[in-house]
Amino acid sequence: MSDKFGCENSRVQLPAVLHLVRLGYTYIPRITLKQAGTFFEPKTNILTEIFKKQFVKLNPQSDERKAGQVLRDISNELDSDDLGEKFYHRLASAGSEKLIDFDNPENNTFHVTAEFSCYDVKDDSAENKYTELFRPDITLFINGLPLTYIEVKIPNNKEGIAAERKREYNLRLPNKKARRFNNITQLMIFSNNMEYDNMGGITPVQGAFYCTGGHKAPPFNCFREENPQHLEVEPYIQNYPY
Template sequence: MKFTEDTRVKIPVILHLVRLGYQYLSLKEQQWDLETNLFPDLFKTAISKINPGVADADVDRLLADVKLTLDNDDLGQAFYSKIADRSGTKLIDFENFNNNSFHVVTELTYKNGDEEFRPDITLLINGMPLVFIEVKKPNNREGILAERDRINKRFQNAKFKRFVNVTQLMIFSNNMEYDEGDVQPIQGAFYASPSYLEPQFNYFREEEVLNWTALLKPLSDETELNVLKDNNLEVIRSNPEFITNKEPNRPTNLICTSLLSRERLAFVLR
């Protein structure tokens, strides 16, 4: 069996995110706006839920307004203002954060013309692709450096402006512990916010003792099998390395818990 970042990191992380409360969606069954990667059906359902009584026409107008803000040369400031706005029709319910919708997808293509990139994992909040995660297999020092170079080039590319503007947080990991001897962040799990120049990779060291029982939901055999089947990886289910990498204290799972569990994500987005 050939072990890649998919089998060693991506699929275990997706399953961990499911335990954190994100619903896995197969892209084979979804439709989305290719210009922005907004998911209109998810967006409209979520906005109607968190804004009781809002008219369908108003939700349609809000979606159109959101798309327009992503064309601005403002690093997403206008879009973020809409996210943070608690008056009028809300994009995110911060008063009852669990009232929002949370989905995880894999290999969502970010494409404009003949140029594209495809993050390993994308998180949708109310149908909006606010977070993406790139993973590399362990013991691949060049992997993080190469990924950093790629993301720098992508974010400097005006063709990807809408995708930069909609993104609020990025995570990069090779599923290894930090190497304190490295001058540059190469080994470990890092996070960054968008930039039109060079996003800064940051360490995250958890100070709290996390309550896994409270934070993580049980993972059903049916859900795990559905994720594996959708990625054509049922064969790895009983592999010891795969089982180990599902543990919550693995580096990528740990940073996802620290930054993407409901309470932390609400704090980050505000």
């Protein structure tokens, strides 16, 4: 535990959260089961109150009752074994029910939290109603929708990011109980806060990588910024207007 909380959190997780806050995300302290059914919907991890408020803002012809119906429709769609295709079309739609304002980003809300558990929820009042499936290190929300999560590893950890890739492929993506969370997630990011190692080709050992969901093994992709003048800090990062 001391290694995880003394290195992984302080050297990778915390810097990532601080970076996101500088980019404009609002930090939410750790979300717990005590807030299930009020602040968030445990079957999808959608932040319900934020979602409803934003839905009415982006769709003035609607009200919170309609927003609640859309939430129920989304939950049903996420049960489909379609890798989130139905939800994606709803998310990307430019129709009458807008979930994200792609034309005016300032109309959206952006939130970030750490250690937000994803649960298998039984539809009864049993004592063990909630069973934790996995707990992403960082979760990102747009208008209350958990669209991205980030997993971090200790720098120089054994097997590097490859270890995280194995866990993703072998445990999370094939798990039918996690289908809703896999279907709503649009982007997964993995980082050990190290420079890319290109020796022998691009392999997910160190650096920051991303992928989308899949039934089998979706490939990890790496982030690249062009640096034609070979500056010590790439121009895009150097000049970013925080």
